[in-house]
Structures are given as C-alpha cells and as structure tokens.
Amino acid sequence: MRVSDLPRPSPERLLRQAQAEENKRWGARLKIFLGYAPGVGKSYRMLDEARRRHERGEDVVVAAMQAQQSGDLLALVRKLELVPPLQTSERQAIDVEAVLRRIPQVCVIDPLAARNPTGSRNPHRWQDVQDLLRNGISVLTSVNLLHVEEYKEKVQAITGKDTTETIPKSFLLAADDIVIVDVPTDLCLWRLGEKLTPTGISNFQERQLSELRELALLLTAEVVDAQLESYVHAHGIEPVFGAHERFLVCLTPHSNAPAMIESGERNKERFQGELYAVYVCEPGRSRRERATIRKYFDAAKKAGAATKVLESDDPISAIVEYARQKRITQIFIGHSAHNTWRDRFFGDPVLRLIRATEGIDVRVFPH
Amino acid sequence: MTTADDTQRGKLKVYLGYAAGVGKTFQMLADGHAAAQRGADVVVAYFEPHARPDTIGQAQGLETVPHGKIEYRRKTFEEMDTEAVLRRRPSIALVDELAHTNVPGSVHTKRWEDVQVLLDAGIEVWTTMNVQHIESLNDQIWQITGIRVRETVPDGIIRQAAEIVAVDVTPDALLNRLKRGAIYKPEMVEKALTGFFKGSNLGALRELALRQAAHEVDIRQSVYDETRGNEVPRISERRAGETAVDQSKERILIHITADSATAMLIRRGRRVADFLHADCLALFVYRTPDFTDLTPTEREAVEKHLRFARNLRIETQVLAGQDVPRTVMDFARRNQVSQIFVARVQGRLLERLVGRNYAEEIVRIASDLQVTVVADRSRIQAS
Numbered sequence: 001m002r003v004s005d006l007p008r009p010s011p012e013r014l015l016r017q018a019q020a021e022e023n024k025r026w027g028a029r030l031k032i033f034l035g036y037a038p039g040v041g042k043s044y045r046m047l048d049e050a051r052r053r054h055e056r057g058e059d060v061v062v063a064a065m066q067a068q069q070s071g072d073l074l075a076l077v078r079k080l081e082l083v084p085p086l087q088t089s090e091r092q093a094i095d096v097e098a099v100l101r102r103i104p105q106v107c108v109i110d111p112l113a114a115r116n117p118t119g120s121r122n123p124h125r126w127q128d129v130q131d132l133l134r135n136g137i138s139v140l141t142s143v144n145l146l147h148v149e150e151y152k153e154k155v156q157a158i159t160g161k162d163t164t165e166t167i168p169k170s171f172l173l174a175a176d177d178i179v180i181v182d183v184p185t186d187l188c189l190w191r192l193g194e195k196l197t198p199t200g201i202s203n204f205q206e207r208q209l210s211e212l213r214e215l216a217l218l219l220t221a222e223v224v225d226a227q228l229e230s231y232v233h234a235h236g237i238e239p240v241f242g243a244h245e246r247f248l249v250c251l252t253p254h255s256n257a258p259a260m261i262e263s264g265e266r267n268k269e270r271f272q273g274e275l276y277a278v279y280v281c282e283p284g285r286s287r288r289e290r291a292t293i294r295k296y297f298d299a300a301k302k303a304g305a306a307t308k309v310l311e312s313d314d315p316i317s318a319i320v321e322y323a324r325q326k327r328i329t330q331i332f333i334g335h336s337a338h339n340t341w342r343d344r345f346f347g348d349p350v351l352r353l354i355r356a357t358e359g360i361d362v363r364v365f366p367h
Numbered sequence: 368m369t370t371a372d373d374t375q376r377g378k379l380k381v382y383l384g385y386a387a388g389v390g391k392t393f394q395m396l397a398d399g400h401a402a403a404q405r406g407a408d409v410v411v412a413y414f415e416p417h418a419r420p421d422t423i424g425q426a427q428g429l430e431t432v433p434h435g436k437i438e439y440r441r442k443t444f445e446e447m448d449t450e451a452v453l454r455r456r457p458s459i460a461l462v463d464e465l466a467h468t469n470v471p472g473s474v475h476t477k478r479w480e481d482v483q484v485l486l487d488a489g490i491e492v493w494t495t496m497n498v499q500h501i502e503s504l505n506d507q508i509w510q511i512t513g514i515r516v517r518e519t520v521p522d523g524i525i526r527q528a529a530e531i532v533a534v535d536v537t538p539d540a541l542l543n544r545l546k547r548g549a550i551y552k553p554e555m556v557e558k559a560l561t562g563f564f565k566g567s568n569l570g571a572l573r574e575l576a577l578r579q580a581a582h583e584v585d586i587r588q589s590v591y592d593e594t595r596g597n598e599v600p601r602i603s604e605r606r607a608g609e610t611a612v613d614q615s616k617e618r619i620l621i622h623i624t625a626d627s628a629t630a631m632l633i634r635r636g637r638r639v640a641d642f643l644h645a646d647c648l649a650l651f652v653y654r655t656p657d658f659t660d661l662t663p664t665e666r667e668a669v670e671k672h673l674r675f676a677r678n679l680r681i682e683t684q685v686l687a688g689q690d691v692p693r694t695v696m697d698f699a700r701r702n703q704v705s706q707i708f709v710a711r712v713q714g715r716l717l718e719r720l721v722g723r724n725y726a727e728e729i730v731r732i733a734s735d736l737q738v739t740v741v742a743d744r745s746r747i748q749a750s
Contacts, residue, residue, distance in 0.1 A: 031537070177540075180577065182533040184380070187398075210588050217533060217581035221574050228570040244574060263737075270642045272578065335734060351727055354711065354740045359510065361635070363706070363739040364730050 028133045031177040032112065033142040036216035037209055039191035042142040042181045043110050047076040050108045050140055054080055059105040063094045064125070066110055080108070088117040096121055096128050099137065106138045113147030113165045126167045143167060145216045155212060172219070173226055180220040185209040218272055245273035248328040249300060250319055252279070253289035255334025257296040260365050264332055265303040275305040276326055280315035316349055320356045330361040377486040379528040381465065382495045383583075385576035386563055388419070388541055388550035391495035391534045392463050396425040399461050399493065403429065412460040412485070412492075413447035413478070419549050429461075437470050444470040449481045452490070459491045466500035466518040479524050486527075496520060498576035499563075502679070503638040506631045511571045512563055522637065523680055525583070533580035538569035582642070589644070617645035620704040621681065622695050624651070624725065625665035628710035628743045629672045635741045636708040637679045648702065649676040649683045652694045656687070692728040699736055706737045 035042040043066060054060040061081045069077065083099050085092045093116045099107055114125040122128050129139050146155045149166040156162055172178060185206050225244055249264045251257050261277070268275040277300035279293050297307050312318035323331055336350045354362045382391040392415070403409045411431040432455055435448035446469050452460055462485070467478040475481050485492050499508045502519040509515050525531070542564065544550050551559055563572070621636040623629055633649065640647035651669055654660045661669065673683050688694025699707055709726040730738050 177537040179537055180533060180535045182535065182580065184530040184532055186530075207588065207591055210584055210591070214581045214584045214588070217577050217584065220535070221577035221581065224570055224574040224577060228567060228574065231567050231570060244578065267643070270644075272581065330739075335730075348731070350730060354727070354730065357742070359742045361739055361742050363737055364733070365737055366733065366735050 027138070028136045029138045029176040030129065030133055030174070031138070031140050031179070032172060032175045033140070033179050033181055034145065034172070034216060034220060035142070035181045036145050036212040037188055037192070038144060039188045040181050040183050041191075042144070043073055044076070045179070045181050046108065046110060046140050046142050047073060047080075050106065051076050051079055053106055060108065061099065061102060061104040061106075062108040062110075063099050064092065064109045064111075064114070067092075083107075086117075090117045091115070093117055093120050094125060094128050096131055099132060100135055103135075104137060106140060107132055109139055109141040111147070112141040112143040113163075113167050115165050124167070126171050143172070145212055145219070148172065148219070151215060151219070154215065169219075173223055175223070178220055178223045180216055182213070182217065185213060221272075244327075245271035245330065246326060246328045247273060247275050247330050247332065248319075248323055248326065249275070249277040249305065249332045250279075250334070251277055251293060251296045251300065252334060253285065253292045254367075256365055256367050257334075258299065260332045260334065261296070261300050261303050261305070263365075264300075264305065267330070268304060273329075274326075275300075275303060276328065277305040277307045278310050278319060278322055279307075280310045280312055280318050282315065316352050316356055319353065323357065323360055328360055330363060331357060332363050332365060335364050335366050375489055377488070377490040377492055378530070379482070379486055380491070380493045380530040380532065381525060381528045382493070382532050382534050383576055383580055384495070384497050384534045385499075385572040386497060386541060386569060387559075388544050389534050389536045391497075393422050393425050394532070394534050395461055395463075395493050395495055396422065396429065399429055399459070400425075402459060408458040410452070410455060410457040410460055412452045412457075413462045413464070415463050421549065430457075432460075435473075437472050439470045439472055446470060446473050447478065447481055449474065449484055452485060453488055456488075457490060459493060460485055462492055462494045465494040465496040465524075466520050468518050477520075479520050483524075496525075498572060498579050501525060501579065503634045503641070504575065504579070506634055507575070508572075511575070512565075512568050514562060521678055522641070523678075526586070528583075529587075531580055531583040533577060535573070535577070538573065541569065586641075617643050617705045618703055619643075619645050619647045619706050619708060620695075620699050620702070621647070621649040621676065621708045622652075622710075622725065622729065623649050623669065623672045623676065623683070624710070625661060625668040625672075626710055627668065628741075629668075630675060631743060632708055632710040632741050633672065633676050633679060633681065637681060639708075639739075645705075647681045648704070649673070649681045650695060650698055651683070651685045652688045652691045653685065654687075654689055654691065691725050692732055695725070695729055696732060696736070704736065706739055707733065708739050708741055710741055711743050 033042045033046045047062075050060050050062070061083050062077060063083045064085050065077060065082075066073075081104075083095055083102060086095050091114070093114075094109060109125065109129060112126055112129065116123060116125060116128070122131070129141060132139055145151050146161065146163055147166050148169055150169040152163065152166055188209060189206060221244075245267070247264045247267050249257070249260045251260075264275050264277070267273065277297070279297065285293075300307050308322065310318040310322055319331065322328075331353070333350055333353060336348050350362075350364055382395045384391040396411075399409045399411070409429060411426055411429050413434065414426055414431065432448060432451050434445040435451070437444045437446055447462060462478065462482055465479050465482060469475060469478060469481075475484075482492050482494060498504065499512075499514075499516045500518060500520050501522060503522045505516060505519055541550075545556055545559060545564060548556065550556075563569075617640075619636055619640045621633055623633070636647060636649075639645070651673060658666050658669070673685070676683050684698070686694055686698060695707065698704075707729060709729055711726055726740055730740065
C-alpha cells in the first residue's frame with residue numbers, strides 16, 4: 001500500500017504531529033510516568049531514570065517534587081540539582097523563569113497535575129511544561145490516573161476522592177513517551193498503608209484499585225496505539241494487524257443489521273476494541289431501502305461505531321480495501337439470502353469476501 | 368478458579384513484558400528484595416547465568432539455590448534444580464523465564480511444569496515471561512512480527528496466576544539498552560534489530576502486552592465477584608449491561624480437521640471465547656469407521672489437534688457422519704452453539720474439486736447460525 005492510499009489523518013493527529021515536530025526541532029521530549037494510584041512507585045521510577053541520565057552526562061535538574069518524600073526518594077533527589085520552586089502561602093509553583101535561564105537538558109517535574117497560584121505565568125503546571133518543551137527542555141514528569149480530566153469522574157466513583165487539579169487527556173496523547181508503572185494492588189495497598197494512617201483496608205478497596213489499574217493499562221495501550229499509527233503513517237509502511245481488535249460491520253438493507261450491530265458492540269466492549277460500520281452505495285436502491293440503511297447507520301453510531309458510506313461498483317473490493325486501511329481484524333457480514341443469477345455468475349458475494357480477505361476473520365450472520 | 372484445595376497451593380505471580388530487556392527480571396528481583404526485607408523467606412530458584420550486569424547486581428543479597436547441571440551432547444547445561452528447591456522449602460521462589468524449554472534429559476520438558484511442582488508443594492512462585500510466549504497469541508505474534516515463537520506457555524498456566532504485573536518501558540529506552548549492549552552480546556544486536564526489535568514491532572508487542580495485562584486484571588475481577596458476590600458497586604459503564612450479556616451467553620464450536628490451519632483455529636477460538644466469557648467446544652467428524660478415509664499423516668494431525676484443544680481446556684467430541692458439514696450443523700443446533708469457527712483451507716481449488724472445502728459448505732448451509740471463517744494469520748507475510 002502506498003502512503004497516498006492511507007486514510008486522511010485526523011486533525012488531532014496533525015496537531016499532535018505538528019507539536020511533536022516543533023519540540024523535536026529543539027530536541028525536547030516529554031516523557032510521562034503514569035500510575036493508577038498513589039503508592040505504585042511512579043516518582044521512584046522517574047527519579048531513578050533522572051539519576052541514570054545524570055550519571056550518563058545529561059544535564060538534569062529537578063523543578064518540582066512531592067511534599068512528602070520517603071527515604072529512597074530523598075536519596076535519589078539529593079544526587080540531582082534542584083531549581084527551587086516558588087513558594088506562596090497558598091501553594092508551590094515551578095520557577096519557570098529560573099529553569100529557562102538555567103537551560104538544562106532535562107527537567108524533572110513531580111507531579112504534573114497542579115494548579116499554579118493566582119498571578120502565575122500559567123494557570124496550570126502542564127502549561128508550564130509546554131513552555132519548557134517549546135524552549136528545547138525535555139521533561140520527565142509523573143501523573144496519577146485520578147488527575148486525568150476524562151477519568152476524573154470514574155476515579156471519583158471508585159475512591160470518593162475529588163480533585164480540582166487535572167490535566168487533559170490530549171496532553172497525555174501528545175507525549176513522546178508514556179510509561180505505565182504497574183504493581184499488584186496488594187503491594188499498592190501495603191505501601192499506601194505505610195504512607196497513610198494504618199486503617200484496615202478492606203477487599204472492597206482492593207477490588208476498586210483493580211479497576212483503576214485496568215483503566216490505566218488500557219489508557220497506556222491507547223497512547224501506544226496512537227503512536228503506532230503515527231509511526232505507520234510517518235514511515236508509509238503496511239499497517240500492523242493484530243495488536244488491537246477492530247470490528248467492521250457491513251450493512252445492507254436486507255441483512256440482520258440489528259443483530260450484527262449488537263454483537264459488534266458487545267465484541268468492542270469485551271475486547272476493548274474499535275467498531276466500524278460501512279455501507280456500500282449501490283445504484284438502484286429503493287427509497288425504502290435507503291431509509292432502512294439510514295436507520296441502521298443511526299443504530300451503529302449509537303453503538304459507538306465509526307460509520308462510512310463507500311462508493312464503488314465492486315462492493316467486495318471496496319470493503320476489503322476499507323478493512324485493510326482501518327486494520328480491521330474481523331468483518332461481520334450477512335448471509336447471502338438467495339442466489340441471484342448474478343451470484344451464480346460471479347460467485348456468492350460472501351464467499352468472494354472470504355476468499356479476498358486474507359488475514360481478517362469473516363463472521364457470517366444469518367438472516 | 369478458586370477452590371478449597373487452592374488454599375494449600377502456592378500462589379503464582381507473573382511479570383509480563385513485551386521483549387527481552389524490558390526489565391522483568393530486574394523488577395522481580397527488586398520486589399524479592401522488598402519482600403525479604405519484610406521478613407519473607409525468598410530464594411532465587413532459577414536465574415539466567417548470562418544475565419545483564421545490572422540484573423546480576425540486583426540478584427546479589429538474595430539466597431540462590433544452586434542450579435542443576437545436565438549433560439547433553441557432551442556439553443553441560445544449567446537448569447533449575449526443582450528437587451533442591453523443594454528440599455529448601457522457601458516461602459517464595461523466584462524462577463526466571465517461565466517459557467523456557469529444558470534441555471533433553473531433564474525431568475520435565477518445560478520449565479512451567481517444574482513450576483507446577485513447586486506450586487503443588489505450597490511454594491509461592493514469582494516468574495517472568497513475554498507476551499509472545501502466550502500460546503493463544505502465537506498466530507497474532509507471527510502476523511505482527513513475522514517470527515514464529517516456538518516456546519509457548521498454555522493460557523491455563525497464566526490463568527492460574529494470582530497476579531500479573533506489567534513491566535513497561537518505552538521502545539526508545541529499550542533500543543538504547545540494546546545498542547549499549549545491555550541486553551545482548553554485540554554480535555546478537557544486529558540480528559535483534561532486524562527481528563523482534565524491528566521498527567513498529569516493539570510498539571505493537573507493547574500494546575498487546577498492555578491489553579493482555581488489562582484483560583488478566585479484568586478476569587481476576589470477575590473471579591473475585593463470583594467468589595465474593597456482587598455487593599461491590601461497579602464503576603465502569605461497560606459493566607452496566609453485563610447481566611443481560613450473560614443471559615445470552617455464547618457457545619463457540621470449533622470444527623477440527625486434519626488441515627494444519629486447525630491449530631491456529633483452536634487458538635483463536637479459545638481466545639475469543641475467553642474474551643466473550645463464552646463456552647468453547649470442538650468437534651471432529653469422520654466419514655468412515657477407523658478414519659480410513661484419512662491418510663496416516665492426516666489421522667495423526669487430527670489426534671494432535673484434538674489433544675491440543677483438550678490442553679487448552681476445550682471440550683472435544685468425535686462423531687461419525689457421511690456429510691461432514693451437515694453433521695457439524697446438526698451438532699451445533701443440538702448443543703445450542705451460537706458461533707461455529709472454521710478455518711480457511713489450503714489448496715482451495717483442488718479441495719473444492721474433490722468436494723472437501725468444508726468451510727465454504729458450512730457457510731453456505733448455515734442459514735440459522737453464525738459462522739466465523741478464521742483468517743490464517745500464519746500464512747500472511749508480516750510487514
């Protein structure tokens with residue numbers, strides 16, 4: 001496949017690419033350490049990397065650090081230069097001006113989610129990070145799932161903890177690198193218990209931490225998938241199949257579309273995958289058939305599918321081509337109800353599709 | 368998954384990564400130190416002797432059970448000395464590389480079999496593996512990387528694990544480690560860069576490992592809920608309709624044939640069934656008594672496939688029937704199957720001529736059942 005055949009990139013991706021390219025011109029990279037809860041060891045992983053980079057000769061400074069530090073962390077921080085944060089009675093803020101004057105190669109900021117005192121250069125710390133990146137300074141930073149705006153409510157429902165200090169998910173998606181710091185929930189609880197008052201932590205909380213953990217793993221997978229897509233586009237290579245399940249429902253007026261859409265939705269949820277629905281526009285469809293298709297399209301959209309009308313004289317080829325572009329792993333199609341003279345001549349369309357789609361599963365639905 | 372007998376059995380913890388050098392062993396050893404500090408009786412039961420310098424440093428200070436020495440073709444190989452670990456009886460044993468195949472002459476063929484022995488004896492085991500060693504992912508890995516992984520671990524073994532820990536690192540950092548010579552010896556680096564470590568492979572493998580870890584966490588939540596009731600409120604939206612989904616529980620039937628694509632079909636069926644929480648059955652239909660319509664090679668292949676399905680905990684059936692597709696359909700209807708899995712067959716034209724393309728015939732006659740024609744991922748050229 002040539003690059004020109006690939007689908008047009010989304011505006012978000014173009015923006016992401018533009019940002020990344022702008023930062024890269026200066027060699028600045030943003031690396032985020034993501035954890036599902038306090039106590040997973042994000043700060044340690046990040047500072048340990050800062051220490052290793054410092055030992056390898058990179059110019060590293062720390063511009064913000066957590067208020068409460070364990071002995072291990074303090075030992076790491078002491079090896080690094082500190083650009084003292086600005087302290088108001090209210091809260092701490094990075095001294096962005098001082099960091100910009102100092103021009104280090106790498107700046108460590110722990111944590112990322114923080115609101116700056118009123119009257120600061122930026123309302124949010126993540127905006128300070130953007131300023132540093134734009135000035136060619138790489139940033140290592142850490143964030144807890146609780147502080148990602150789009151996950152705030154879910155996390156609140158689990159922990160009952162509220163936060164006003166959030167970063168937008170798009171900021172995470174724009175990062176050059178993201179690393180998940182994963183530990184089993186029992187270890188996380190044990191560390192939390194050590195840090196906080198030793199309350200009897202129930203299984204109830206362990207079950208909830210486990211859900212946070214799943215969300216964090218899937219969020220990281222999503223970021224990795226976006227990076228993979230950019231990589232594929234940048235290098236103009238064949239899309240990679242198989243890492244992520246993607247379902248394509250082929251709608252026709254006479255298929256059992258509701259069953260296919262419902263099954264597609266369930267599969268999407270179970271596999272944490274993507275759902276697509278297409279209809280190949282054929283001449284000679286009656287008004288009633290067109291109305292039916294519109295109804296199915298609405299149902300597919302409601303089920304969370306990305307929908308698309310394809311125009312082609314050859315429906316099977318159009319579907320196969322679209323499936324390849326979207327890295328589909330499974331195609332849902334309705335059983336051919338009755339053989340027409342055309343089918344007898346050209347072959348049953350379902351069988352033709354099966355033969356034409358190497359590397360993709362085809363699921364045939366009864367009427 | 369949790370029965371009364373399990374209380375005696377050791378717990379299994381798996382450190383899951385996506386490539387050599389992501390830091391699985393390092394993380395396991397670090398956690399081993401932390402556990403030892405908290406008073407646990409931890410030993411290193413097996414540790415790659417040609418490990419990376421950083422990792423060797425991390426192993427220091429932990430008690431190591433000496434490896435067993437095995438002679439094979441006038442060379443000496445080191446393997447875990449399972450008997451010695453049993454005699455030592457630690458509370459936690461660290462065993463590197465779960466997917467490893469033991470040298471011929473060892474008690475067990477696979478290291479995961481040795482691990483079973485330790486677990487059975489009530490010893491907690493922590494171990495490491497990469498996502499590409501999971502049996503049911505074998506074809507997907509081939510599709511992504513173009514590399515057929517020979518050493519695999521059955522999914523059931525991973526399912527036994529009480530805990531899965533994802534060990535993550537960025538591909539850039541991993542490539543840096545590789546180029547610095549921290550993972551392989553210099554002469555191996557070039558080969559690695561054109562193999563698993565090639566371009567988009569690492570990203571795809573990483574995504575697969577993260578999704579697998581999320582899936583494993585999810586399964587353990589379901590088990591937790593089944594054993595402890597559903598009083599715990601759920602937060603994720605996608606769980607809202609779960610009861611309704613469970614009522615329409617799917618049953619997947621895998622049609623076994625002598626075709627070599629059947630192994631891939633079984634793996635895919637098992638995986639889909641796992642994700643959909645569906646039942647999984649497998650059926651072979653023979654046309655003449657004693658399978659005389661099959662060549663000896665074909666007969667052997669069928670038996671291998673049936674054994675493989677049973678190993679993946681799929682219930683298998685063998686039935687007689689002159690008309691194979693009809694027999695499969697009848698069986699499916701009688702057993703409330705919702706989806707039939709068939710493989711796309713090789714030698715399409717020839718087989719169609721001799722009337723043995725069962726897949727297409729099943730699709731044609733299945734007017735009341737869903738049929739999934741599974742892609743033969745093993746025959747695709749990876750990018």
